[in-house]
Amino acid sequence: MAHAHDNHGDHDHPHPVRPDQDDSLTYYRTMEIAVRELLIEKGILTADQIRRQVEDMDNRTPLRGAKVVARAWTDPAYKARLLDTGNDAVEEIGLDRGPYKLVVVENTPQVHNVVVCTLCSCYPRWLLGLPPDWYKSRNYRSRMVREPRRVLREFGLDLTDDVVVRVHDSTADMRYLVLPLRPAGTDGWSEERLAALVTRDTMIGVASPKA
Amino acid sequence: MRSAAYNRVMNEEPGRSHHDMGGLPAGPVAAGEHEYALWEKRVDALLVLLSGKDCRLMTVDELRRNIEALGAEAYDRMSYYERWMHSIGQTLIQRGVITIDELGRKMADVEARAQRGES
Amino acid sequence: MTTAEVGRRFRPGDVVRVRAAHPPGHVRTPYYIRGHTGVVERVCGSYPNPEELAYARPGLPAQPLYRVRFLQCEIWPDHTGGAEDTIDIEIYQHWLEQG
Numbered sequence: 279m280a281h282a283h284d285n286h287g288d289h290d291h292p293h294p295v296r297p298d299q300d301d302s303l304t305y306y307r308t309m310e311i312a313v314r315e316l317l318i319e320k321g322i323l324t325a326d327q328i329r330r331q332v333e334d335m336d337n338r339t340p341l342r343g344a345k346v347v348a349r350a351w352t353d354p355a356y357k358a359r360l361l362d363t364g365n366d367a368v369e370e371i372g373l374d375r376g377p378y379k380l381v382v383v384e385n386t387p388q389v390h391n392v393v394v395c396t397l398c399s400c401y402p403r404w405l406l407g408l409p410p411d412w413y414k415s416r417n418y419r420s421r422m423v424r425e426p427r428r429v430l431r432e433f434g435l436d437l438t439d440d441v442v443v444r445v446h447d448s449t450a451d452m453r454y455l456v457l458p459l460r461p462a463g464t465d466g467w468s469e470e471r472l473a474a475l476v477t478r479d480t481m482i483g484v485a486s487p488k489a
Numbered sequence: 490m491r492s493a494a495y496n497r498v499m500n501e502e503p504g505r506s507h508h509d510m511g512g513l514p515a516g517p518v519a520a521g522e523h524e525y526a527l528w529e530k531r532v533d534a535l536l537v538l539l540s541g542k543d544c545r546l547m548t549v550d551e552l553r554r555n556i557e558a559l560g561a562e563a564y565d566r567m568s569y570y571e572r573w574m575h576s577i578g579q580t581l582i583q584r585g586v587i588t589i590d591e592l593g594r595k596m597a598d599v600e601a602r603a604q605r606g607e608s
Numbered sequence: 609m610t611t612a613e614v615g616r617r618f619r620p621g622d623v624v625r626v627r628a629a630h631p632p633g634h635v636r637t638p639y640y641i642r643g644h645t646g647v648v649e650r651v652c653g654s655y656p657n658p659e660e661l662a663y664a665r666p667g668l669p670a671q672p673l674y675r676v677r678f679l680q681c682e683i684w685p686d687h688t689g690g691a692e693d694t695i696d697i698e699i700y701q702h703w704l705e706q707g
Contacts, residue, residue: 303599303600303603306567306570306571306575307528308596308599308603309574309575309578309592309596310528310531310532310574311528311599312595312596312598312599313535313574313577313578313581313587313592314535315595315599316587316591316592316595317539317586320587322539322586323535323538323539327538328531328534328535328538331534331537331538332527332530332531332533335530335533335534335537336530379652379653394511396509396510396511396512396640397508397509397511397553397636397638398508398553399569408525408533410522411521411522411523412518412519412520412522414569415518415519416510416565417515417517417519418518420511420512420513420514420515421515421518423511423638423640424511424512425688426689426693427690429518432517433518433520439690441690442690442692442693442694443680443689443690444694444695444696445693446697447511447638447696447697447698449636449637449638449697449699450636450655450658450698450699450700451652451653451673452652452673452675452698502639504630504639505639506632506639509635509639511638511639511640511641512639512640512683512684548661548662548664550658550661550662550667551661551663551664553634553658553662554634554663557634583664584664
């Protein structure tokens with residue numbers, strides 16, 4: 279997505295899209311192989327466990343979170359349970375309840391929520407997969423707590439003055455999922471059709487779903 | 490690389506750790522993201538397994554602390570999973586799960602194998 | 609072994625102030641919020657202290673954790689966003705004082 283390249287301040291240098299680096303041995307790649315082999319030799323982990331964990335992570339995508347959102351949009355009683363005890367509600371629809379306490383924050387016409395982890399990169403991975411580079415970047419972590427409306431505008435989200443912005447800095451043992459606002463013009467849509475509108479960025483709070 | 494505004498704030502706030510960046514001046518958020526390389530996913534997997542309930546050989550807290558202990562220059566220069574790998578190695582050494590000697594020898598072995606064209 | 613837990617001092621709605629201390633080491637109270645006053649939005653539960661877990665210690669007794677809500681306009685001197693905009697942060701009890 280396009281954004282203004284101002285000359286003020288630092289500019290993040292995101293790591294460009296790069297092909298799988300398995301053909302070049304950097305220092306830390308070497309360390310990864312060495313540590314993995316040592317742990318396997320010592321009987322602490324098995325190659326199979328590691329391979330399965332990589333696969334599990336690959337299978338965790340924002341589609342999971344989208345399923346939760348679509349259910350909440352169509353079932354008000356479910357939504358109430360989700361907002362009250364997130365982990366239980368997620369498990370209720372057959373998803374992994376996750377290792378951390380889940381707090382779901384609801385966007386309304388009056389309130390817009392957005393999530394950041396200023397100290398590192400805490401993120402509801404079991405519902406959204408791995409976080410994108412920008413979420414972990416210096417610029418996002420620095421500025422989202424200070425000037426959220428400006429940062430959101432850079433993402434293409436313009437909020438009017440009558441909307442309250444709530445930034446959630448995920449500093450401890452909770453993980454946050456934004457329940458985005460259901461777009462107009464979706465009455466009677468199936469959960470599946472609704473879920474397709476719910477992107478990862480809408481569940482972080484830097485975008486709004488559009489029908 | 491860092492702006493004058495950033496440097497000024499950091500000089501005025503000596504108690505602020507380098508990683509604790511909420512509210513600091515910074516540039517536009519570049520919307521880039523990259524497809525994770527296999528080695529990066531393996532690093533992630535190591536942390537999940539080592540800190541998981543079946544293993545409990547390290548915690549995410551130690552992971553974070555060892556990342557935070559990187560100097561400012563290294564923290565900024567290294568990629569996300571390079572910082573993780575560094576930290577996992579440090580933590581396992583601190584915990585006595587592996588020794589520096591073992592790790593050094595194994596890393597040299599990995600490199601030698603690569604030179605010889607083996608996997 | 610019993611998991612000891614520190615007694616909870618605060619409830620939702622209580623005004624609390626974040627201590628303005630700056631120790632080195634693994635601290636999960638962000639620098640920018642220290643010294644500021646907010647309102648307890650909810651009690652999150654009690655958890656082992658990450659400042660201790662970070663050094664491979666058990667972090668017990670578990671510390672109560674609170675979500676505290678702060679007004680943006682009270683934290684940043686140059687705040688230009690909405691007057692009601694907020695930041696919600698999870699803060700451990702030992703970092704909080706009565707506001």
